[in-house]
Amino acid sequence: MVLTTKDCDYLVIGGGSGGLASARRASKLYGAKTIIVEAKRLGGTCVNVGCVPKKVTWHAASIRETLKDAKNYGFSLEETKSFDWQSFVAKRSALVKRLNTIHEEHLKEDEVEYLHGVASFKDSQTVEVTLEGSLTRVLVKAKHILIAVGGRPSIPGDVEGSELGITSDGFFELERQPRKVAIVGAGYIAVELAGMFNALGTETHMFIRHDRFLRTFDPMIQEQLMAEYQRHGIVVHKQSSQAKVEDIGSGWKRLHYKDQDGEAADDFDCILWAIGRTTELGRLSLDVTNVKLDGKSRIKTDKYQNTNIEHIKAIGDGCDRGFELTPVAIAAGRRLADRLFGGDAQIDAHLEYDSIPSVVFSHPEIGSIGLTEPAARKQYGDSNIKVYNTKFNSLYYSVFDDREDAVPCSYKLICAGQDQKVVGLHIIGPGSSEMLQGFGVAIKMGATKADFDRCVAIHPTNAEELVTLK
Template sequence: MAQIVKECDYLVIGGGSGGLASARRASNLYRAKTILVEAKRLGGTCVNVGCVPKKVTWHAASIHETLKDAKNYGFSFKETKAFDWQGFVAKRAALVKRLNTIHEEHLNDESIEYLHGTASLVGHQTVNVALDGDEFNLVAVKAKHILIAVGGHPSIPSDIEGSELGITSDGFFELQKQPKKVAIVGAGYIAVELAGMFNALGTETHMFIRHDQFLRSFDPMIQDQLMIQYERCGIVVHKQSSQVKVEDIGNGWKKLYYKDSDGESTDEFDCILWAVGRTPELSRLHLDATNVQLDDKSRIKTDKYQNTNVHNIQALGDVCDRGFELTPVAIAAGRRLADRLFGGDRHADAHLEYDSIPSVVFSHPEIGSIGLTEPAARKQYGDSNIKIYNTSFSSLYYSVFDNRQDAIPCSYKLVCVGQDEKVVGLHIIGPGSSEMLQGFGVALKMGATKADFDRCVAIHPTNAEELVTMK
């Protein structure tokens, strides 16, 4: 058994964005003695196989779309070669490595001890850390507070023969060669984002979804418009689908056996990507040693303060049951947790409010959403108390296009409640939606009404002005 060789005020298990944010705040602001444990690379999913590499890939895809649009603005040129996938992947990997290094430098500068290893709990205050994954090189850490922020990993279906022949979103960032034809299984935001990028960069893209729409937790307007746009731009959507078997047919190609609304069929792909959900990264933690309770989805149960049922163990991010697998949510929750644990009476009630959290899908076109969907608002407040404002339009960007059918329409919706028409939901799809949503998110958090939107002078000509001129 490992000898206890280290003690600290705060032990953070997980070097993702939420864990890093909480550790840095505890150490910098409150001088808590902090140790951080991470088994992989610092930055977690967001930096390594998520937000950052995904967004730069989205930029590449968007630039390719802009190149196609350029002729409408009088530009004439020929592409001398296809997109340099391998060169771009190398640049993206260099960016990720640079960010990993920056995170480690921050930990050194801020007096946070960093242990690169695998953590397992042996009690409610003690954790064994196998340094660099070596079970014979153990360090035991005793901590006053333990934060579990280890994130999750993409799931691979266990009930489909040959499913191991496919990849996940993690594998997407390891592709050294651009697939010619890809099958993406899933209808959530990861599936939608990767499909949009593949298609925009010239890969023949098929999506296999269990129902008839993408993004089923989003407003129906978003679902309908995204389906229209994805089918319009050439993505083949297999609705009401299920996968039966995957078979290796050689030369990197696989045969997918599936059922969809048209019946049973097969097709061949050089990449099959599973985007069917994520699993909390808890298997190596030995939570049974502490009796930390899990929900029916194997996520850690927490209260609004991120507390588990064990008094000195907290959890945040993808491993807990708060329902938002978003990096900024984990960061915000981590900072408030550090405030509450180490900030004294002034921060005794510090916690993240999980209502009206803005979220963006980097699809093609982009999606922004905050607050209640129309069905959710009607259920909560009743039909008679709800007023809906809608608008659809084409951006000025497309006004000089030779073929106006190439225009990507924007669709916006405001969901309002009560006599004062408080805006409780805002849903937008169209170019520029991601940057636009942040400011409107502030307005909703402040309790803005439709009249407040109307009183704001429009900025013309922009897409955003349509949100303050709806009738």
């Protein structure tokens, strides 16, 4: 074994998007001597098995839906074969590989040293890195240490044979398209993957513990998405639990479960667990640092991403801020680098965790920012809340032969106080993801209903409905 030592200003443990953003900013803008450690591939969940490959798959599913719609606009299309899953997966994998290379090149350009290996604390100020594919171990001491290791999908520990299923990571490793899939979970990953599978022609079943998806979203969103998924043929098993999975041969598995209709069993060629994520903190030997964790084994932080140990910081899924979103980790990492190395002008730099826009790439898309209606009523009181709703069909569907094929849009604006400050905006329907970014800026700036009303509508668009609400 070869042992070397290094010193630096900033050690970032975790090469996901948040860690990369913080490391590059510290080195490029402020000249901090920076080292980043990553055990897997650069880019973390987002680039490799998350946002990027997921959105590309969502595009494929959306194109399939558009092909079905084309006849309503006078096109006569005949598919000569079904969706070429293998060809698409090869292109998607090539994209991910290219992005990994780009991230590594950016680190070199910004003079960030990259250690490809596994990190663990020896004490609160020293980290040992076991380099991948070698006998070399590196001891690193740093003035500031950022923990940005993210998380991994969970597998149920109380279901016999659960190892026969896959997680969202395994979704991107599927070499062929499943004919019949069981997705267990009701969060945004379950909802997104179910929509993609269904649109691409896989018989899709969802198993959820309660009666609705996306329990942290506004009730309007929950109700309409449930209606749309069932209308488009997704089989939803409500109030369900799983008892056992068994291998029945030829790639098929039998899932034994209980739902609102009682106990049953069904056969699937793919079972996918989408029941939440577990942090990657376990391998870091955090106990030697005395860093405090919360009740969910996440690192406790303040608004500046500080832990209880002065020189150790944390961002992303591994900390207790409550937003497991890649852009949140990126923004928090950049603000942290500004505060640590930007001098007096940046001494108060930190991410504000209120009014963070989020999108679910379901079918149809969902956009949400701010408080749900129940949360707003609880915070401000019923008498101080004014809610504006609209439900309509986009002009896109106006020439459809069968109006039943139209995907309705539902929008909700939640306003508080005498000035009717917009404290929540929730939209579901085509185009919601792109639409939300601009409205997110307005709401972050404190826009009121009067500000929305003063904005001239862009006609004909779906978005104009939000500035013409009555």
